[in-house]
Amino acid sequence: MINLSGAKVLITGGSRGIGRATAILFAKAGCNVAISYLRRNDAADQVKQTIEELGRKCLAFQVDVTCKNSINNMVKKIIKDWGEIHVLVNNAGIWTYGEIGKMSERVWSETMKINLDSVFYFCNVIVPYMKKARKGVIINVSSTAGIRGEAFHSHYAASKGAIIAFTKSLAIELAPYNIRVNCIAPGWVDTDMCTEVFKDKEYRKKIEESIPLKRIPPPEDIAGPIIFLSSPLACHITGEVLNVNGGSILFV
Numbered sequence: 001m002i003n004l005s006g007a008k009v010l011i012t013g014g015s016r017g018i019g020r021a022t023a024i025l026f027a028k029a030g031c032n033v034a035i036s037y038l039r040r041n042d043a044a045d046q047v048k049q050t051i052e053e054l055g056r057k058c059l060a061f062q063v064d065v066t067c068k069n070s071i072n073n074m075v076k077k078i079i080k081d082w083g084e085i086h087v088l089v090n091n092a093g094i095w096t097y098g099e100i101g102k103m104s105e106r107v108w109s110e111t112m113k114i115n116l117d118s119v120f121y122f123c124n125v126i127v128p129y130m131k132k133a134r135k136g137v138i139i140n141v142s143s144t145a146g147i148r149g150e151a152f153h154s155h156y157a158a159s160k161g162a163i164i165a166f167t168k169s170l171a172i173e174l175a176p177y178n179i180r181v182n183c184i185a186p187g188w189v190d191t192d193m194c195t196e197v198f199k200d201k202e203y204r205k206k207i208e209e210s211i212p213l214k215r216i217p218p219p220e221d222i223a224g225p226i227i228f229l230s231s232p233l234a235c236h237i238t239g240e241v242l243n244v245n246g247g248s249i250l251f252v
Contacts, residue, residue: 002231005030008082009230010075012036012065012122013092015043017191018141021219022089022226027051027058029227034059034078034085036092065092065118075125084133087230088126090119090163091141098155108155115159119166127174136179137230140167141222144187144245160185164241171239180238182229186222187211187245212247 009026013019014035023033024047033051037044037060044060051058059081061074078085093115098107119140130136145153146160167183174181188207190198198204198216208214225244228234243249 002029002227002233004231007031007086008084009087009089010034010078010085011089011091012118015040015047018186018189018219018222019091020047021223022091023047024050025220025223025227027054027056032057032082034061036061036063036065036074038062038064066113068121071121072125079129084129085126087137088122089139089226090122092118093141095153095156097152099152100154103155111155111159115156116162119163123170130179131177134178138170138179138181139226139229140183142183142185142241144185144243144249147185147249168239175238182237182239183241184222184226185241185243185245187248188216189222190216190218210248212250215246217246
């Protein structure tokens with residue numbers, strides 16, 4: 001039912017995890033997809049190959065999402081090749097440990113730059129193109145932690161909470177231009193980011209038991225709602241935070 005044929009999509013952090021799954025699902029829906037990635041050339045190449053095998057075009061850019069100039073240059077290249085960007089998915093992010101009272105300024109700053117500043121940089125350069133076209137969709141990836149907080153990860157929770165406020169603000173500001181801005185808030189997801197944590201089988205089982213649906217989802221389960229919010233089926237939804245966490249937020 002969801003057909004996005006001809007749409008041009010940009011996904012940050014698109015080589016692995018949620019970004020990878022989302023890029024491939026967009027391609028299956030008929031989109032050309034551009035992705036940014038930081039280090040894993042091999043993973044980015046695999047995503048590109050998969051998308052092209054689906055008959056769609058893919059652009060992959062090795063970009064530091066904390067560098068405004070690099071982001072601006074990337075977007076200019078996409079616009080030069082494709083003419084416009086219909087959908088922006090701000091997915092790039094990190095999750096690190098940080099105990100308050102012991103956390104260094106470097107750890108705090110790194111999280112804010114990657115998780116939050118990058119969202120501003122990408123929106124700031126792409127929105128003018130969307131305004132000119134008088135249409136567009138922005139999906140920001142937040143987290144359950146941004147809604148209810150997360151002990152020993154306060155820097156991560158703060159960055160994700162700020163994304164929610166940023167999303168709601170842009171939704172109001174950009175509505176007159178027919179630009180919808182929404183937010184996805186995943187809980188635990190079975191991605192590389194959590195590999196180290198999930199090595200402890202007992203801890204993984206404990207996490208599963210804490211989720212009402214009793215499962216840790218694959219990244220494809222997060223990609224689906226992102227596609228939905230980008231589609232005409234969600235044409236009257238903006239400024240929303242869609243929790244995709246198996247009901248975990250119900251325990252707030």
